[in-house]
Amino acid sequence: MTKQSRRKFTGDFKAKVVMEALKERSTVEELAKKYDLHPTQINTWKREAAAKLASAFDSESxxxxxxxxxxxxxxxxxxxxxxxxxxxxxxxxx
Structure with a gap:
């Protein structure tokens, strides 16, 4: 049995997947199959993006x-x- 190393994804790839998930043109499961990911991973990235999105509009502070x-x-x-x-x-x- 060979040991598999973890895959590392770039920020651009994550943003692309999250944007498609937010558009809701296809389900998370379909996106997971398309990009060979687990649906939980996509949902995790969506939560991270939502948490960091508010700071993008805090330019005044x-x-x-x-x-x-x-x-x-x-x-x-x-x-x-x-x-x-x-x-x-x-x-x-x-």
Whole structure:
């Protein structure tokens, strides 16, 4: 008996199968036969896609996070600059 290795599917392939499953032009069982998959695998991919789909529309919160990170980065650079000036001043005093 030979050991079979697991098949690995690309994101493009998974997206293609999920899109066909969401269109509902054919049943999950038909898609499973067409792509040589188990129906449970297709349903799992559909659940994953549905869970991640909401984050695609959360661009507002993503923009806010980026703005907050940029503000924090600017503050940190200002603090570094201030500390460098103070350090140079103290070095001259010694």
């Amino acid at each position: 993503g923009n806010k996070q980026q703005e907050q990170q940029a503000d924090q980065l600017e503050k940190l650079y200002a603090q570094i600059g201030q500390l460098k000036v103070e350090n140079d001043f103290l070095k001259k005093k010694l």
